Amino acid sequence: MTLEVDVAARFTATGTDPFVIDVAFSVEEGESLVILGPSGSGKTLVLETIAGFHLSKGAIRNGDRDLTDLPSEKRDFGFVFQDYALFPHMTVRENVAFGARYHEETRDPETVLAELGVANLADRTPPTLSGGEAQRVALARSLAIGPEVFLLDEPLSALDVPTRQALRDDVADLLADVTAVYVTHNRTTARAIADRIAIMRDGELVQRGTPETIFERPASPFVARFTGANCLPLDALGEFGRELREREGDEEATHVALRPEYVELEPEESDLETTVQRCTREDATNRLVLSLPAAATEPTASSESSEPIGARSTDGGQRSEDDRDLTLEVFSDRVPESGAEIGVSFPREHLTLLDDSDEYDDPAGETE
Amino acid sequence: MSTGSPAAGSTGADTGPVAGSTGRLGRGSAVLAFVLVQVIVFALAYSAGRTGLYVFFALGSAATVGYLSHRGWFAVAAASLGAILLIAVGLPIAMFVARQQPSLVIEKALSTEVHRMLYLSIYGPLLAALFTVVFGTPLAYLLSEGFPGDTLIESLVDLPLVVPHSVAGLLILFGFGGGGAFPSVFVLGTMIGLVLAMAFVSAPFAVNVIREAFETIDAQMEYAARVHGANRFETFRRVTFPLSARSVVTGGVLAWARSVSEFGAVAIVAYNVQFFYPPAGEQITGQHAPVFIFNAYTAGSLAESSAVGFILLVVSVLIFLLIRWLAYGENDTSASAMP
Known part of the structure; x- marks a missing residue:
């Protein structure tokens, strides 16, 4: 059965502007859709709206069942919360058995707990559990009622890194052939778990596709930056930028995106000369931050006329974005000294030219 | 609007400043000892007809406890000022109890x-x-x-x-x-x-x-x-x-x-x-x-x-x-x- 969601909802809180979510997507049977977006983009609200916790307009269907007007308890979802939401006044066993009396077919709490490797916790109470244990129990509680669709709200983000990685593998196995909507701001988790990813920004889905499409071919500078790609303004690349525009025949393009792992260091023929700004050791590799050459970063005539330099430097947010625009992130086994000059080249097959207008037309999103 | 619960207030009292400084001795016994000392001094002052002296003792002991638990003038000031309110509330109760005629x-x-x-x-x-x-x-x-x-x-x-x-x-x-x-x-x-x-x-x-x-x-x-x-x-x-x-x-x-x-x-x-x-x-x-x-x-x-x-x-x-x-x-x- 395919979960089809087309909802809009408006959220008001005193002292802030109303926040609107407006999304439409579908999830095939057995598919895991990850909604990936920054904090405050409305991901959790989307999930909660699907679960029926908030009033909304539109329609939610699961196969031929129309869930739109059903209360939460009749929608047959499993929901895993970021902060576990275990009932503190019940034991782990009672938590897992919570839904048993409301469902005809439920699974034995002990069995589900054993599957998740936490059978030994059955008599404990939630406040005595670690984060990883609590989330496994929360997963067990959802599994026990045998839901048709799982909704997972950043279930790993409250955990420390080793626990997160271990649980992520288990969650990936668990979601391998169940229908799920998984919400996260963590791109690594998204890539590990998703069959398909939808990028969310300000209450709307701005790009949808397979993990490969999203990560390799971002549709906008926002998606490129959020998925960890280098996103450089073509104007800042001087001659190289002009050459890219001409070669692709895309005069509207404003940015070029390239994932850090594809940048080649010290090739035979460099596209750009850069300066090593910082080198950070990260797990198995080094992350280099390279400054683009001063000549290339001089503002072009057009940007100078529209935005005086003084105006930019007074705006903190704008400025940091600029700083980031003018650096290049690269993964490398080498450890060059700070300040060293280093040539880089951009493999053409991995480059994506982008237009920075925020409007994103998503004709292919549903079919991918 | 004040709807503070007396229940919550009194829970707070037994984990107060005294307890903080004497964790190893056991909070309960430290609090009990403090209360006992207060009762004995009050009883002595009352039987000597000089209850007013007890007020100074209570203020002094609050300041001391404040100092011992946090070692700073702020804790001493807070404890002393707080003690004034406690005395305004507690002293009438203590005097009321002390002045009862048991036979009546x-x-x-x-x-x-x-x-x-x-x-x-x-x-x-x-x-x-x-x-x-x-x-x-x-x-x-x-x-x-x-x-x-x-x-x-x-x-x-x-x-x-x-x-x-x-x-x-x-x-x-x-x-x-x-x-x-x-x-x-x-x-x-x-x-x-x-x-x-x-x-x-x-x-x-x-x-x-x-x-x-x-x-x-x-x-x-x-x-x-x-x-x-x-x-x-x-x-x-x-x-x-x-x-x-x-x-x-x-x-x-x-x-x-x-x-x-x-x-x-x-x-x-x-x-x-x-x-x-x-x-x-x-x-x-x-x-x-x-x-x-x-x-x-x-x-x-x-x-x-x-x-x-x-x-x-x-x-x-x-x-x-x-x-x-x-x-x-x-x-x-x-x-x-x-x-």
């Missing part, structure tokens, strides 16, 4: 009249507390969820806090007395009138405490119950209510305590109350304790009224401790266990 207290404690008064003054407030909790809990739940116009209802709930209590008595008479909403109901001098007057003045305490408890429950806890199949009632019964049960008890205790001490509204609605007294097996007429004590006082005997007052004080404290022990005793899972 015993005489009063054995008197039938006082037994009847005590029965009425515990039972009446109990009914009022039950009334406010049973009907106040659903209201508190709705207020915690929020609805259009909820601020208006909250104001109405809080209104009795600012209405002078004698006026509250008049309101009950106008609302439910002769010519009121229910002609068949008699409130003047009846148990119903007594309970309504008490409920009127104590409802805000119960409703606000229970509402705040509901509000502190993470919405996700209720979402979790709903999505796993529980409807709204089941969610309330199995999750929301158990997680706020303590506060419901606290709200009830507050309402009960407020009702026990109510004078103004009761004096107007039910100065003399007709009620069924089980030991006598019949309807009798008696007075609610504050009215009874006021009566004895205006009749000219400070000693007699204070002896009755002392008995009421002891009984109230015992009941308060009993309820606290029952509600918060050994098992410590709900409030502190909230994630």
Whole structure:
């Protein structure tokens, strides 16, 4: 059965502007859709709206069942919360058995707990559990009622890194052939778990596709930056930028995106000369931050006329974005000294030219 | 608006500054030693006829404890200033207890009249507390969820806090007395009138405490119950209510305590109350304790009224401790266990 969601909802809180979510997507049977977006983009609200916790307009269907007007308890979802939401006044066993009396077919709490490797916790109470244990129990509680669709709200983000990685593998196995909507701001988790990813920004889905499409071919500078790609303004690349525009025949393009792992260091023929700004050791590799050459970063005539330099430097947010625009992130086994000059080249097959207008037309999103 | 619960206040007291500095010795024994020293010094000062000296000792010991626990002028200042308020509250109680005539207290404690008064003054407030909790809990739940116009209802709930209590008595008479909403109901001098007057003045305490408890429950806890199949009632019964049960008890205790001490509204609605007294097996007429004590006082005997007052004080404290022990005793899972 395919979960089809087309909802809009408006959220008001005193002292802030109303926040609107407006999304439409579908999830095939057995598919895991990850909604990936920054904090405050409305991901959790989307999930909660699907679960029926908030009033909304539109329609939610699961196969031929129309869930739109059903209360939460009749929608047959499993929901895993970021902060576990275990009932503190019940034991782990009672938590897992919570839904048993409301469902005809439920699974034995002990069995589900054993599957998740936490059978030994059955008599404990939630406040005595670690984060990883609590989330496994929360997963067990959802599994026990045998839901048709799982909704997972950043279930790993409250955990420390080793626990997160271990649980992520288990969650990936668990979601391998169940229908799920998984919400996260963590791109690594998204890539590990998703069959398909939808990028969310300000209450709307701005790009949808397979993990490969999203990560390799971002549709906008926002998606490129959020998925960890280098996103450089073509104007800042001087001659190289002009050459890219001409070669692709895309005069509207404003940015070029390239994932850090594809940048080649010290090739035979460099596209750009850069300066090593910082080198950070990260797990198995080094992350280099390279400054683009001063000549290339001089503002072009057009940007100078529209935005005086003084105006930019007074705006903190704008400025940091600029700083980031003018650096290049690269993964490398080498450890060059700070300040060293280093040539880089951009493999053409991995480059994506982008237009920075925020409007994103998503004709292919549903079919991918 | 102050609806701070005495229950919460007294819990705070036994983990106060003294405890902080003497963790290894055991907090309980340190607190007990401190209280014992205070009682002994007070007793010595009182028997020497120089109770005023004790005030300086109490201030000094508060400042010392403040210094020992946090080693700074701020803690000393806070402890000393706080102690002034504690003395203003605690000294009258200590003096009141110390100045009782034991023979008179015993005489009063054995008197039938006082037994009847005590029965009425515990039972009446109990009914009022039950009334406010049973009907106040659903209201508190709705207020915690929020609805259009909820601020208006909250104001109405809080209104009795600012209405002078004698006026509250008049309101009950106008609302439910002769010519009121229910002609068949008699409130003047009846148990119903007594309970309504008490409920009127104590409802805000119960409703606000229970509402705040509901509000502190993470919405996700209720979402979790709903999505796993529980409807709204089941969610309330199995999750929301158990997680706020303590506060419901606290709200009830507050309402009960407020009702026990109510004078103004009761004096107007039910100065003399007709009620069924089980030991006598019949309807009798008696007075609610504050009215009874006021009566004895205006009749000219400070000693007699204070002896009755002392008995009421002891009984109230015992009941308060009993309820606290029952509600918060050994098992410590709900409030502190909230994630």
